[in-house]
Amino acid sequence: MRSLDDAQVAAALPWGALLESIEKMMVSPSAVAPARTAHTVSDANGNDAFFLMKPGWIVGKVIAVKCVTVFPDNGSIDLPMIQAGMLLFDGSNGSLIGAGEAGELTARRTAAASAVAAKRLARPDARRLLVVGTGAVAPNAVLVHSHVRDFDSVEVWGRDAAKAAAVVDAVAGEGITASVCEDLDTAVAAADVISCVTGATTPFIKGALLKPGAHLDLIGGFNLEMRESDDECVRRSTIFVDTREDALLAGDLAQPLADGVIVADDLVADLADLVSGRHPGRTRDDEITFFKSAGTALEDLAAAQLAFA
Secondary structure (H helix, E strand, C coil), X not given: CXXXXXHHHHHCCCHHXXXXXXXXXXXXXXXXXXXXXXXXEECCCCCEEEEEEEEEEECCCEEEEEEEEECHHHHHHXXXXXXXEEEEEECCCCCXXXXXXXXXXXXXXXXXXXXXXXXHHCCCCCCEEEEECCCCHHHHHHHHHHHHXXXXXXXXXXXXXXXHHHHHHHHHCCCXXXXXXXXXXXXXXXXXXXXXXXCCCCCCECHHHCCCCCEEEECCCCCCCCCCECHHHHHHXXXXXXXXXXXXXXXHHHHHHHCCCCCHHHEEEEHHHHHHCXXXXXXXXXXXXXXXXXXXXXXXXXHHHHHHC
């Protein structure tokens, strides 16, 4: 059995190979991802946290399960909000192939899935990137979006400017020049690509500010209470998701659906539709595109298979 820590996983998941692995997995006819299991748990201080189990497999080849903890208050104790572990089994005989830390796997595949979408949804001439959030996914979001588009300006916004500066420093070590965003609304109005990677429960992206041709990428929310964008964002946008089943569990879509702001048919395509070409993606320069990712086990499986290979 092999064992991988986060550093080894990161080294095994270069952006080009990871994007290709996710693209292949999303259209594989033998890939299966049952519904995730999610539980609310209490931390030591009586606050709600979450425990998720996400299985997936390729028939006859590999079986994987990722277990995830989400502790929203971890920022106050300098720990990641999301932490995870992965188990991988042989799909032909059930034997254990390996186990590993999955914090870096989660952060990288989450950002990579959004970049797979952005390749097809962001304008080819996009020049301004805004990343909103300062957690473990934020540096990866900067790096992978910069992998699929050539940006002239990269900004990072966070409620804590010092943490935003830390993200800027982290990506500088990877050759990306970024700056700390001081005014979120001004940056939203100017951005060509906006990637949100927060655990917010109150919307802070105002749809009225999105400029024609903008691409809005929402990564953070995964349950009904979590929301990063307001109703005007979905009203003005063409809506895409990673998978309908998972994305509809997130507040950015579940809440406006429940309120009648949009209907289910407004979700025009998922990631498999985009990758396969069943949907062409962006169809106009002035179209505002909206991609909601809640995370599917197929993305984890793609990353785990690549890492353990």
